Amino acid sequence: MLVQTHELCSVPSLDHDYGMEDYGKGVARWCPGCGGHSILTTVQRVCKDMQYEPEKTVVVSGIGCSGRFPHYMGTYGFHGLHGRAFPVASGVKFRRPDLNVFVVTGDGDCCSIGAAHWVHAIRYNMKMVALLFDNGIYGLTKKQTSPTSPLGTHSNTHPRGSVLPPINPIQTTLGLANVSFVAQTVDWNSAHLYATIRKAAEHPGLAFVRIVQRCPAFMRDLYGDIAVNPKNLILLSHENGINLKPKARQAFGRVIEHDPSNIHKAREHAEINNGIPIGLLYQNTDNARYDEYGAHNIGMGVEEKKQNLESLLDQYSTSNSV
Amino acid sequence: MDYIDSGDILNEGDRIKPRKIKQAIVEIVSDSGEGAQKCGQSFGAISAKMGNGVWTVEIIPAEIQPPARSREGASGIRVRIGSDKVTNMGNHADLVIALNEQVLYGRIRQDAYNENTLMFIENKWAKSEQESVRQQYSEALLKFKELGIQVIEISMEEECLKLMPDPRKGKNMWILGLLCYMYDRDIPKAENQIRKIFKKKTDEVIDLNIKLLQAGYDWARENLPFHYEVTPMDVDDDMVVMNGNEALSLGVMASGIELCSMYPITPATSVSHHLAEYFERVGGIVHQAEDEISAIGFAIGASFAGKPAVTVTSGPGLALKTEFIGLAVMAEIPLVIIDVQRGGPSTGLPTKVEQSDLLAAIYGEAGDAPKIVLAAATIEECFHFVVLARKLAESFRTPVILLSDANLATGVQPFPRPKIDPLWLTNPIDQSPWKDGAWPFGWDEKTGTSKRPIPGQKGGMYTVTGLAHGQTGKVAYDPEINQASVESRSRKIASFQKSLKSPKINGDPEGDILLVGWGSTLGAIEEAVADARAEGLKVSSLHLRFLFPIVPGLVDIFKRFKKVITVEINYSDTLGHPMVNQENRRYAQLAWLLRAQTHMDIDCFSNVYGQPLNPEKVLKMIKRELKIENSEVKV
Ligand SMILES: Cc1ncc(C[n+]2csc(CCOP(=O)(O)OP(=O)(O)O)c2C)c(N)n1
Numbered sequence: 010m011l012v013q014t015h016e017l018c019s020v021p022s023l024d025h026d027y028g029m030e031d032y033g034k035g036v037a038r039w040c041p042g043c044g045g046h047s048i049l050t051t052v053q054r055v056c057k058d059m060q061y062e063p064e065k066t067v068v069v070s071g072i073g074c075s076g077r078f079p080h081y082m083g084t085y086g087f088h089g090l091h092g093r094a095f096p097v098a099s100g101v102k103f104r105r106p107d108l109n110v111f112v113v114t115g116d117g118d119c120c121s122i123g124a125a126h127w128v129h130a131i132r133y134n135m136k137m138v139a140l141l142f143d144n145g146i147y148g149l150t151k152k153q154t155s156p157t158s159p160l161g162t163h164s165n166t167h168p169r170g171s172v173l174p175p176i177n178p179i180q181t182t183l184g185l186a187n188v189s190f191v192a193q194t195v196d197w198n199s200a201h202l203y204a205t206i207r208k209a210a211e212h213p214g215l216a217f218v219r220i221v222q223r224c225p226a227f228m229r230d231l232y233g234d235i236a237v238n239p240k241n242l243i244l245l246s247h248e249n250g251i252n253l254k255p256k257a258r259q260a261f262g263r264v265i266e267h268d269p270s271n272i273h274k275a276r277e278h279a280e281i282n283n284g285i286p287i288g289l290l291y292q293n294t295d296n297a298r299y300d301e302y303g304a305h306n307i308g309m310g311v312e313e314k315k316q317n318l319e320s321l322l323d324q325y326s327t328s329n330s331v
Numbered sequence: 332m333d334y335i336d337s338g339d340i341l342n343e344g345d346r347i348k349p350r351k352i353k354q355a356i357v358e359i360v361s362d363s364g365e366g367a368q369k370c371g372q373s374f375g376a377i378s379a380k381m382g383n384g385v386w387t388v389e390i391i392p393a394e395i396q397p398p399a400r401s402r403e404g405a406s407g408i409r410v411r412i413g414s415d416k417v418t419n420m421g422n423h424a425d426l427v428i429a430l431n432e433q434v435l436y437g438r439i440r441q442d443a444y445n446e447n448t449l450m451f452i453e454n455k456w457a458k459s460e461q462e463s464v465r466q467q468y469s470e471a472l473l474k475f476k477e478l479g480i481q482v483i484e485i486s487m488e489e490e491c492l493k494l495m496p497d498p499r500k501g502k503n504m505w506i507l508g509l510l511c512y513m514y515d516r517d518i519p520k521a522e523n524q525i526r527k528i529f530k531k532k533t534d535e536v537i538d539l540n541i542k543l544l545q546a547g548y549d550w551a552r553e554n555l556p557f558h559y560e561v562t563p564m565d566v567d568d569d570m571v572v573m574n575g576n577e578a579l580s581l582g583v584m585a586s587g588i589e590l591c592s593m594y595p596i597t598p599a600t601s602v603s604h605h606l607a608e609y610f611e612r613v614g615g616i617v618h619q620a621e622d623e624i625s626a627i628g629f630a631i632g633a634s635f636a637g638k639p640a641v642t643v644t645s646g647p648g649l650a651l652k653t654e655f656i657g658l659a660v661m662a663e664i665p666l667v668i669i670d671v672q673r674g675g676p677s678t679g680l681p682t683k684v685e686q687s688d689l690l691a692a693i694y695g696e697a698g699d700a701p702k703i704v705l706a707a708a709t710i711e712e713c714f715h716f717v718v719l720a721r722k723l724a725e726s727f728r729t730p731v732i733l734l735s736d737a738n739l740a741t742g743v744q745p746f747p748r749p750k751i752d753p754l755w756l757t758n759p760i761d762q763s764p765w766k767d768g769a770w771p772f773g774w775d776e777k778t779g780t781s782k783r784p785i786p787g788q789k790g791g792m793y794t795v796t797g798l799a800h801g802q803t804g805k806v807a808y809d810p811e812i813n814q815a816s817v818e819s820r821s822r823k824i825a826s827f828q829k830s831l832k833s834p835k836i837n838g839d840p841e842g843d844i845l846l847v848g849w850g851s852t853l854g855a856i857e858e859a860v861a862d863a864r865a866e867g868l869k870v871s872s873l874h875l876r877f878l879f880p881i882v883p884g885l886v887d888i889f890k891r892f893k894k895v896i897t898v899e900i901n902y903s904d905t906l907g908h909p910m911v912n913q914e915n916r917r918y919a920q921l922a923w924l925l926r927a928q929t930h931m932d933i934d935c936f937s938n939v940y941g942q943p944l945n946p947e948k949v950l951k952m953i954k955r956e957l958k959i960e961n962s963e964v965k966v
């Protein structure tokens with residue numbers, strides 16, 4: 010089964026038909042009801058539907074609950090350092106355009122300790138899918154305030170309520186240089202989650218997806234009842250956006266037509282705060298790609314390398330007349 | 332010194348016959364931006380091409396743009412040329428050419444000159460419109476003469492004005508011409524050198540500079556009573572000449588490394604400049620990351636994916652990289668880390684030499700993170716050790732830290748042209764299916780080594796983790812597994828140590844003093860030892876290239892000397908201060924390491940003046956240790 014992929018993705022092999030079991034490994038050890046479970050299954054489904062070769066797929070994560078993600082994938086994985094998933098993933102992709110790369114990061118991981126790398130990864134715009142698991146709290150370390158915690162969040166570091174307004178990751182990403190794909194979805198709407206990650210996987214550049222993630226252990230009240238009531242999800246809809254079957258659309262109380270090529274409108278929608286706008290906020294497939302620069306001279310033969318090296322040494326030679 | 336004694340200079344028509352000397356130390360100093368370094372580098376390159384031994388050291392002011400004519404603002408270069416191989420910057424300069432007299436004060440304070448030094452000084456300041464400048468000039472000349480230095484005033488500006496309206500940009504080539512006469516350098520080689528350095532400029536610029544060269548040469552022939560010949564060596568070897576950072580960059584290219592991931596930091600940055608110029612033509616690429624943490628993370632990602640990578644940095648950058656180095660140790664990802672050391676701690680002395688990162692390199696990470704640490708001692712080793720480091724990194728599946736320093740970075744020295752082995756350049760990436768059932772960390776029981784799967788290899792899928800893990804690669808908190816895995820990573824280093832040879836001793840295998848050094852101090856230490864031995868002193872030396880693990884056989888060697896002293900450019904407490912005693916004394920870093928590893932009472936001689944070590948200081952120390960009074964060496 011051959012799936013249409015971008016030229017720099019691995020070409021799925023014809024003699025294989027990978028099933029869900031090829032993308033899974035072990036038993037996920039997240040809390041019951043954690044949003045991580047559904048995201049894991051959805052990523053596995055997308056891999057299967059794209060028929061990514063497991064050995065040509067690398068999932069890179071940072072540290073946090075979300076950091077455990079690659080351990081549950083049947084692909085290659087890299088569970089690295091807190092905040093540093095982007096640099097590692099970028100290094101993997103730079104000279105290996107044949108690999109499919111996923112980045113899994115948390116809100117502390119991406120928007121706090123790894124914020125510098127987030128800014129620059131967006132600018133590098135290398136083909137990969139970046140999933141921000143945003144539960145608005147530090148989960149793994151047991152309930153400290155995150156940069157995305159809503160103002161007034163009671164946490165172990167701010168028992169009387171957090172005192173600063175949160176970072177809006179979507180709004181921030183839309184303000185970064187060379188941004189090429191920004192989408193938002195929620196872990197509990199599987200149709201939309203799937204359609205979003207699928208669209209991200211097909212994007213020729215860095216696809217940044219913020220997934221609003223439930224953390225029943227420490228952040229039951231993220232967004233108050235907005236999260237509880239599906240009517241509070243606002244669907245951004247467009248023929249070039251993330252499309253759902255008509256039946257799936259009916260679950261949404263509000264639908265806004267939004268052309269994802271319009272970055273100004275995207276920034277406006279990013280600021281909606283009486284509901285969660287989900288869908289494709291922005292996409293541009295023409296942006297500069299750093300992985301194309303990185304891969305431009307891969308695979309040079311030993312002979313050519315040696316020859317060019319010798320002529321470089323000639324320039325330093327004392328017997329060289331010039 | 333007989334250097335400026337012109338008694339036996341013979342007249343040969345209107346030319347004086349050059350007098351043979353074995354070596355010369357020449358400095359050119361100026362305000363920054365006057366091309367002194369270009370002049371000195373060219374003089375060094377021409378000398379190397381003639382077959383002389385050469386060593387150059389850049390003289391760099393602490394500030395980027397110090398005010399003109401400031402005492403500590405000397406910018407320039409020292410060039411030492413010799414009939415034999417030259418391995419260090421030597422002691423006092425024989426000749427210094429100064430474009431203003433003020434910058435000489437700073438150099439005098441740094442003990443660069445003595446009463447045998449000859450000074451050529453630009454004399455336009457004597458006619459300055461500003462009275463204060465005229466006064467400073469005459470005061471300085473008096474002062475230098477008081478110090479016993481022979482000063483010759485030269486109207487360099489005036490001479491150059493004959494050829495160009497703004498001599499600030501041309502004086503350096505006029506001086507090069509003067510030097511070419513004085514040391515009997517080949518004029519055609521000098522012209523070629525000018526063509527090389529101005530290759531991006533127009534023909535007019537090149538012609539003008541050649542004219543300046545010739546004018547300087549002619550002026551010197553008419554006016555100077557000094558004319559020397561430094562006989563070249565007979566070398567059959569095809570030689571190359573470059574500085575340490577160029578050698579590192581060539582080493583990176585020759586090692587088969589495909590990616591240099593870096594963040595700019597002095598004095599390491601120029602490695603990446605050289606790479607950026609040429610790397611892509613030999614199948615590699617430079618990535619300038621957003622910071623040092625990202626730089627090493629990127630390199631680790633590439634290496635994990637089978638693409639050999641290096642990250643190049645200096646002290647503050649090394650500090651930022653430690654968490655990732657720990658991960659590379661834990662996850663057994665090959666990686667070369669080059670640290671071109673500078674003065675520390677913190678921002679320290681960015682352009683000056685220091686060897687203070689040794690213990691940080693060996694022990695800097697949190698947790699137990701053994702890895703291989705090497706140090707290059709010569710420019711030639713800067714090249715070959717990158718090739719070696721990459722090989723070790725892959726064979727032992729470990730990060731390897733290669734230490735260089737600011738002295739090697741800009742020092743220029745000729746060495747035999749490396750013979751590139753095509754095997755170095757082959758891509759190690761193995762994409763054949765992973766052996767069925769093999770673990771991603773199948774540690775060999777005896778050696779601790781293992782083979783790693785690389786993305787793309789069918790059946791090898793595993794997840795790298797910095798969490799404790801066993802041979803299967805799965806996260807494991809089991810106490811036995813943790814003990815065994817930490818042990819395996821340590822065993823790897825031990826099995827590498829078993830393959831090392833005991834180091835060679837410079838001098839007799841027993842005696843009164845053994846000096847132990849590492850890194851760029853090799854030449855100065857060996858020259859001091861040669862001088863001491865020539866005076867009949869029982870002194871030998873030893874230079875370590877492998878710092879971790881430590882080479883075998885040291886205890887046996889050390890036992891045969893009455894005293895073992897490390898010589899290093901880093902800090903140690905000196906006994907004698909009321910606050911310092913045997914119990915709290917802080918030792919120089921190699922001494923600390925050797926004391927711990929050998930259980931022997933090893934002393935140290937070290938300082939942090941930010942200057943390369945010179946042989947005289949080491950010789951003085953040797954004599955002090957041996958309690959030789961009335962030493963010929965002046966303090
Ligand atoms: C350098 C470093 N600092 C701190 C930590 C501790 N730490 C681990 S995860 C984490 C926060 C995780 O929060 P988030 O990224 O939101 O992920 P979540 O656990 O909520 O998925 C922290 C502070 C660490 N592992 N490394």
Ligand code: SF4
Pocket residue numbers: 038039040042043044045074144148149223224225226227
């Ligand atoms: S703490 Fe929260 S984010 Fe972490 S596993 Fe539990 S529910 Fe999920």
